[in-house]
Amino acid sequence: MKTIVDMLRANAAAKPNEVALVEVNPERHENRHITWRDYDLVETTDEKPFRREMSWAVFDEKANRFANLLLSRGVRRDDKVAILLYNCIEWLPIYFGILKTGATVVPLNFRYSADEIEYCIDKADVNILVFGPEFIGRVEDIVDRIAPGRLLFFAGDDCPTWAEPYYELTALCSSSDPNISFDLTDDAAIYFSSGTTGFPKAILHNHESLSQAAEMEQVHHGQTADDVFLCIPPLYHTGACMHWMGSLLSGSRGVLLRGVSPKSILQTVSDEHCTIVWLLVPWAQDILVALEEGRLTLSDYELDQWRLMHIGAQPVPRSMVERWLEVFPNHQYDTNYGLSESMGPGCVHLGVENVDHVGAIGVPGYRWECKIVDEARAEVEPGEVGELCVRGPGLMDCYYKDKDATDETLIDGWLHTGDMARQDEDGFYWLVDRKKDVIIMGGENIYPVQIEDFLMGYPAIKDVAVIGLPDERLGEVSCAVIELKEEAAGVGEAEIEKYCLALPRYKRPRKIIFAPVPRNPTGKIEKPRLREQYGTKSLVDYENRR
Template identity: 40%
Template sequence: MLVTDLLRRNAHLWARETALVAVEAANLTDPGPESYLLRRESLTWEEMNRQANQIAHFYLSIGIHRGSHVGLMMKNSIEWLPIYFGILKSGAVVVPLNFRYDADSAVYSIRFADLDALIFDADASSVIQQILTRTLGLRSFLYTGSREDCPAFAFPIQDIWETQPENEPDLPPLEPMEDAAIYFSSGTTGVPKAVVYSHATLASACERERYHHGQVHGDCFLCIPPLYHVGAKLHWMANLLVGARAVLLKGFTVPAFFRVVHQERVTIAFLLLPWLQDILVALDAGRISDVADALCSLRLIHTGAQPIPPSVVEQLRQHFPQIALGISYGLTEAGGPGVLNLRMEDIERSGSVGLPPPGWQAQVVDDAGNETPPQAPGELLLKGPHMMSRYYKSEAATEEVLAGGWLHTGDIACRDIDGYDEKGEKVFSNIGDTLFAVYQAPDSPPFPKSSTVIPERTPDYVCPDYIAPNQNLLYRMSGDTNRLHVDQKEAHKQGFDRPIMQGLCSFGYACRLAVRELIPHAPERMTSMEAQFRSPLFPDTKVELHIWKVQDGLAYFRMLAPEKKQIVLEKGCFMWK
């Protein structure tokens, strides 16, 4: 059953039951029920389906239909999902866009995806007004903010709720393999690609996520990440399949999370690593009271989207022994999240990304395409029902990434040496090892020497940049939980007057600057990069990357903190094809 059919079914079976709740997190500190209700909106399944029908009728009335492309540039809101389904019901292809896009990014996405129409909210309004003369081909603008603030060139959504029919559009049935959605993703190739999903891809996500979450009709799912991203939108799909309630928390604060879970009786929460860490910090500091009562309904915390440190898993288990944990791995090209999943009964293997769900296969191969032995690293390949259809307007990239019927993820993985369980099933683990050489034993081989020799001449490029005061905190969201980078006491203990930048983040700044100067807009051309770390870098510091181009495809570099007269990276070598 396609997702549009599921919505129609739910409106018939559970018409008056709540389908969706949206709660504004900001200033959600007043304990009174009136304060909470002022920040809460809700829709029943009948109302959600009715609004989707009205959106579909509106677009059909202005000639948007099968084959048309409609963009959706909005923050999470109570209207987001009805609008999404309305576009699908019209037969058009829905194209969710990042609401944080600046003008240039918005123009690129609108043009590349060949949009015919665009829906935007008050937060995106200023960007859309900047690009009006640059968005060729757009025939319609729909505005979801207040009628009073609606720009003259747009149509207010309130008029649709007041004027459009509420019945199902009279159209031929949608076909499973028809295009349904286009999602932008850097994915496996390092540069943004437009990933095409069929209606079958969306329907497949419903079954996959129900398998991972064990959703039933009585569950309540908490969603916080932006719905334009498949990692949030498709996690919600299991709710659609079983007719369960969902809550959109618009924004995140730790007090708001606990309040909403308690108030809405949330049973399943999808939380990204930064939010988990914020919750753990608040618990360790004693800032949350009556935790057991607040989370008494919660049975599963699901996370993923980035490596989850085993230390975080262990802390969660200590604080919430009664709550199951699940960790998923996915990518847009595979049809979203959960194509590998470390299920709750196997959480002892934290650090692994688990097993493929029923109907999916995974293998690790070497450069020759041969399957690697246990514990040997190689590229992770995936195969399953209804992965992406293709990259939009990128036939060559599609053939490369789907060669042989397998999705070539570009991610490095390995198999456990002892299998996964008594049946010998495979398990896959991310690899990320760092070796710090502190001293050299007397009879050990000498440390390797760099062959890079920085030329004794003026650099060909001098690239200035600035490390923001909070860059160490932002980088910590990637999963680096070393306290040296955030804790003043820990920094003092290790001989620094304040927290230092993560080494890989400093290395990343150098990489970005080198790409910008040597291979602009083509990071996939980079083949290797190396350097020696000479001194720590601190937040709130100006830096410069000095680059010497040796020949086509080869450059040497040095990174400096000029105001401190320090070399940060030395004997850098950057190569590209």
């Protein structure tokens, strides 16, 4: 198995002048900082968005220059280098430059507050931080606490006095490959969990995890050199970066889209001739709604080359996929399930050949194993609900500096995911819910995902989250927080309750609230936030206002 660094070297040697990366930014304004230099730029016009591209040779060269800068500052194998940047064309060369030194790369969530940035830097023992102009304020707030003993590189113009200019320094460094050797078992990356509350866990992966992601992605989705992958989610998250790894292995083009709207997605697919697009559920829903409302027209775009749409990061409503395939009947479709602890999506996947099982998360991914266990860790019978466990070459080494959390999650080589699932008679796994999100009403287990999936079949509903609320008699009752489509503002509780008569009585929501459904950057519903917002006191206040 090659390392992903070797994959980059191979592409730079075999196809130096072919385009590796493209950045498209429909929202770029003239006064925005530009954070990369000395390669082709296509300026914004009335017709076209701002666009930048980079060849495989330049990609490799930029990675080499940054690696040599780090090595000149004494960076070694055990060091950690963090990236705090928005999605941009320089993100991946910086990532690979860190790996080329043998050090560990630490991608940071660009939505982190200053306190969260400081926490993650300390938690991961970060030695160097590379950050962009959008983060000057947040980094400056904590610079007195993080700067001692650390290097700060600024990737932008007008470098703050308390940081060092990344561009000027890398321009002076050699473009030759430092050729530092490391093994697949060596540390490669620390990713932070995308939890919806509290401080995240630091997840340590080795180089085999990264290489497994690249091989698995190509096996699952069949990338060739002619494919063009549209990457929209943030690169700091394993879901985006690891899906792109299939493009790395196949030597095909990746397109990074800055700014997300139904129009910008379809326009970029059309302009860049994208063949593979990974979407989050909200984005797919927004595209369908825009088409249904006539705000977008498919004939305005060149989409015949688009062959695959796949989704992951959260439960996928079957009704939404069925609507998608009605609108795009020639698309292949895949659901990808995974966690940052399993190096992102794919440890379970539906498979493009299994569209008849839409709704399931699928079967074990390439080189992965799965099982479902009860509270005593014994495997359950097919059809029974239990906790999903996975095992494979993309498994994390540990939660960095957190032995107790590691021991609770990694047991006998199996990752206990915290997700409740069942396996059907055909061997397909079905996600039931997060273990912590299960509602226990009068001793009966209620799985919110099942109710959410049912409600998403109602045409007026744009998004929905089902949570448990305290109840003196039953312990908990289910509450559906429903976000309606704009044209359905007049829909009320009576219509929803009538639709829910098709559910067993115990599954029918006891409370209905019409309000926006918050999701985090990876598309997951922020249920702790909803529980806090609509807890006992808030719910009483809400009902008094009605």
